[in-house]
Amino acid sequence: MAISKSVKNAMVAGNYIRKMFEEGIALKKIHGDANVYDLSIGNPVMEPPEAFNRELRQIVNHPWPGMHLQMEAAGYTATRTTIAAQLSQDTGLKFGLNDIVMAFGAAGAVNVVFKTLLNPGEEVISFTPNYFEYVHYAENHGGRVKYIASDKNLNPDLAALEAGITTSTRAVVINSPNNPTGHVYTAPTLKGIAEVVARRSAELKHRVYIISDDVYANLYFGQGKCPRMAQHYQHTIIVNSFSKDLSVPGERIGYIAVQAQCEDAGDIVKGLVYASQVLGFINPPAIMQNAIRNLQNASVDISIYRQKRDFLFKSLTEMGYAIVKPQGAFYMFPSSPNPDDEVFVKELKDLLVLTVPGHVFGAPGYFRLSYCTDDRVIEGSLKGFKQAIAKYK
Numbered sequence: 349m350a351i352s353k354s355v356k357n358a359m360v361a362g363n364y365i366r367k368m369f370e371e372g373i374a375l376k377k378i379h380g381d382a383n384v385y386d387l388s389i390g391n392p393v394m395e396p397p398e399a400f401n402r403e404l405r406q407i408v409n410h411p412w413p414g415m416h417l418q419m420e421a422a423g424y425t426a427t428r429t430t431i432a433a434q435l436s437q438d439t440g441l442k443f444g445l446n447d448i449v450m451a452f453g454a455a456g457a458v459n460v461v462f463k464t465l466l467n468p469g470e471e472v473i474s475f476t477p478n479y480f481e482y483v484h485y486a487e488n489h490g491g492r493v494k495y496i497a498s499d500k501n502l503n504p505d506l507a508a509l510e511a512g513i514t515t516s517t518r519a520v521v522i523n524s525p526n527n528p529t530g531h532v533y534t535a536p537t538l539k540g541i542a543e544v545v546a547r548r549s550a551e552l553k554h555r556v557y558i559i560s561d562d563v564y565a566n567l568y569f570g571q572g573k574c575p576r577m578a579q580h581y582q583h584t585i586i587v588n589s590f591s592k593d594l595s596v597p598g599e600r601i602g603y604i605a606v607q608a609q610c611e612d613a614g615d616i617v618k619g620l621v622y623a624s625q626v627l628g629f630i631n632p633p634a635i636m637q638n639a640i641r642n643l644q645n646a647s648v649d650i651s652i653y654r655q656k657r658d659f660l661f662k663s664l665t666e667m668g669y670a671i672v673k674p675q676g677a678f679y680m681f682p683s684s685p686n687p688d689d690e691v692f693v694k695e696l697k698d699l700l701v702l703t704v705p706g707h708v709f710g711a712p713g714y715f716r717l718s719y720c721t722d723d724r725v726i727e728g729s730l731k732g733f734k735q736a737i738a739k740y741k
């Protein structure tokens with residue numbers, strides 16, 4: 349066999365969303381584009397803000413010598429400086445140029461952090477429902493993910509976290525606003541997690557880091573800024589990207605941030621740069637590093653996502669779907685009326701509505717829908733959602 353057993357096995361388990369996406373394309377060929385309602389993939393249809401196009405035009409119209417060459421190993425100094433300034437403003441903490449390492453999107457960033465931290469067999473704890481790729485990313489680097497279930501309000505079970513942290517635990521990864529639920533941890537919830545991790549680290553005399561995947565932090569529907577883990581735990585490693593804020597997931601630009609107070613921050617940053625190099629993730633796209641430099645505060649119009657959330661949440665809950673109201677990102681995670689989420693997702697698919705079963709995110713009994721799509725698709729899907737739930741009433 350040309351491909352390794354591990355890749356073959358992982359491909360079967362791990363490609364669910366892609367598979368759904370491709371099935372959607374096949375269904376569109378049969379039934380016509382307008383009659384298939386694809387809420388399966390989180391690929392935002394919103395165009396980037398005009399400021400992004402302006403920056404790109406500026407770069408293309410005023411090229412400079414060496415603009416396509418390799419740069420400093422951690423990324424352009426000017427870009428890291430503006431990221432550090434914005435992060436300091438957003439969190440009230442102090443970040444400097446040397447605390448930032450540029451990355452190939454958040455996906456690249458998580459891989460680099462896992463490679464840097466994990467010894468063979470060590471664990472990363474993740475609360476389910478979670479972003480399913482963490483499992484594969486940990487395995488890429490000889491580690492594994494230990495799942496801890498969230499409660500019915502999607503908040504972490506702190507007693508289970510306390511019991512789950514051992515000397516094999518290298519880090520706890522959190523993601524708020526969350527994919528697949530859109531749930532946001534409040535400041536007291538973040539503080540609760542931080543206290544448990546700090547206490548267990550002290551008891552075990554073993555530093556456990558928190559990796560805070562903040563990719564949706566700017567897609568927050570609450571008042572003010574989204575609460576951030578780094579504000580509660582100094583040993584937090586932030587991963588972030590511009591994929592969601594600027595609606596440019598195909599451009600692969602993100603970063604990792606480690607505040608100076610984090611234990612062994614200097615070594616970690618050196619490790620991140622080395623890991624980026626040996627993973628082939630050194631020098632994320634130069635044009636993108638320049639394009640986002642002055643766009644730290646720019647974002648797509650979040651009120652559009654909020655309107656889509658409000659419309660879909662109201663429509664589905666009125667039909668009888670049980671959903672914890674999302675406070676950010678562009679996902680919703682209703683309970684599956686059939687306890688077998690795979691069966692229910694298949695029933696929705698037969699009605700030409702594409703979603704993803706909760707078991708893909710470590711949470712059977714639910715299903716995910718991504719509403720970062722056209723209103724036409726969202727509105728058109730309602731008939732199928734209504735028909736699908738009718739037989740369970």
Ligand SMILES: Cc1ncc(COP(=O)(O)O)c(C=O)c1O
Nearest residue numbers: 453454455479523527589591597
């Ligand atoms: C929680 C989470 N983390 C990381 C990523 C990867 O983001 P990027 O496109 O920046 O690699 C995604 C993408 O959907 C995500 O949902």
